[in-house]
Amino acid sequence: MARRGAYAKGVAKREEILTAALEVIAREGYGRASVRELADSVGLSQAGLLHYFGTKEELFAAVLRKRDETDLARVEAGTADVSAFEGFRQTIGRNADVPGLIQLYVRLSAEATDPAHPAHAFFTERTRTFREFVAGDIRRMQADGTARTDIDADQAAMLILASADGLQVQWLMDPTIDMAEHVAVLLRLLEPPTTPADA
Amino acid sequence: MARRGAYAKGVAKREEILTAALEVIAREGYGRASVRELADSVGLSQAGLLHYFGTKEELFAAVLRKRDETDLARVEAGTADVSAFEGFRQTIGRNADVPGLIQLYVRLSAEATDPAHPAHAFFTERTRTFREFVAGDIRRMQADGTARTDIDADQAAMLILASADGLQVQWLMDPTIDMAEHVAVLLRLLEPPTTPADA
DNA sequence: GTCTATATTTCGATAGAC
DNA sequence: GTCTATCGAAATATAGAC
Structure with missing residues (x-):
């Protein structure tokens, strides 16, 4: 049932990012929801976040x-x-x-x-x-x-x-x-x- | 009934800009409706257009x-x-x-x-x-x-x-x-x- | 996987000449 | 009233090191 470690971690991180992204959008509004802002909220750099989703x-x-x-x-x-x-x-x-x-x-x-x-x-x-x-x-x-x-x-x-x-x-x-x-x-x-x- | 020349011209130009702006938005979509694009459509420079409306x-x-x-x-x-x-x-x-x-x-x-x-x-x-x-x-x-x-x-x-x-x-x-x-x-x-x- | 650094683009707005 | 030129800010995306 469990995926292999590395892959599971990626999935978990994705989920974490999505949850945090929704929180920051809810808190600060859509206008401030730049990739950089969302990355900050989850403790990643802008490039680090885009590694998971490619584009905004x-x-x-x-x-x-x-x-x-x-x-x-x-x-x-x-x-x-x-x-x-x-x-x-x-x-x-x-x-x-x-x-x-x-x-x-x-x-x-x-x-x-x-x-x-x-x-x-x-x-x-x-x-x-x-x-x-x-x-x-x-x-x-x-x-x-x-x-x-x-x-x-x-x-x-x-x-x-x-x-x-x-x-x-x-x-x-x-x-x-x-x-x-x-x-x-x-x-x-x-x-x-x-x-x-x-x- | 007619306004003074200079003032009437400004009003007319404003109307012309609004009409042309709607046309370009209708034709090319909202996404391309930058001030520059709208200015081009009416034969003005970007700065020339902003003279009439101040902001986008x-x-x-x-x-x-x-x-x-x-x-x-x-x-x-x-x-x-x-x-x-x-x-x-x-x-x-x-x-x-x-x-x-x-x-x-x-x-x-x-x-x-x-x-x-x-x-x-x-x-x-x-x-x-x-x-x-x-x-x-x-x-x-x-x-x-x-x-x-x-x-x-x-x-x-x-x-x-x-x-x-x-x-x-x-x-x-x-x-x-x-x-x-x-x-x-x-x-x-x-x-x-x-x-x-x-x- | 994650970061730093940067390339690239685009845009709105302003300054100042004419 | 209109233009040229440019500023300054911001954003996304990418390259490459670690």
């Missing part, structure tokens, strides 16, 4: 990828009766505790809209996966009778994703707004008009 | 401000029976013809989430105004019976704005999606559950 953009994308994995693991570790909606709402609420993470996401995704950006593929794939996941959940809820059937599931999923993304920008501008609550409003709009009796 | 950020904010004015004037020039919703939807559809404008908006707003950013105030004020405008419209529609009354107007307005912002990012990643159509889905969710008879 790869490092940033790796930070987000790791965070996605963490989020996904947490949602999957939750009780099975938690809908994707609820897991989604919880994740948003948790992320609101990490301003730097949201800032990283918002700013990197904005830059990665350029097809030539190194993280472009990461974001398009991430969005596609997420959208399909949410759409599947909505279809199940439509079959259940717990979601409106007059709205296309794919379109609803797109709306939820887009709202969450947009709310993150709004929240960065004004951190007093409650992202999870606003998303909850949208989710409520997707409920069937006539309140179904429970069970 | 002021220039960018001015481009967006000008666009807002254009959009607002167009909406107001429309027939009076056009709701804010419809004007909103039309504006989104029109903006989809100008990728560089969306890119400018998405990337600059992401950067301006930093309170220290020169364009921060511009975006917060813009959002506040827009949100109040849309919320007022929703309240009127709720009184009309053309919008659900079980949703808070301010929250609905926030959702609409956030969705539009988020959809812009999605659209930059994949320009085949129809932003206006997706927003229309959200607007439909805000209609009263029981279809009201017309007139």
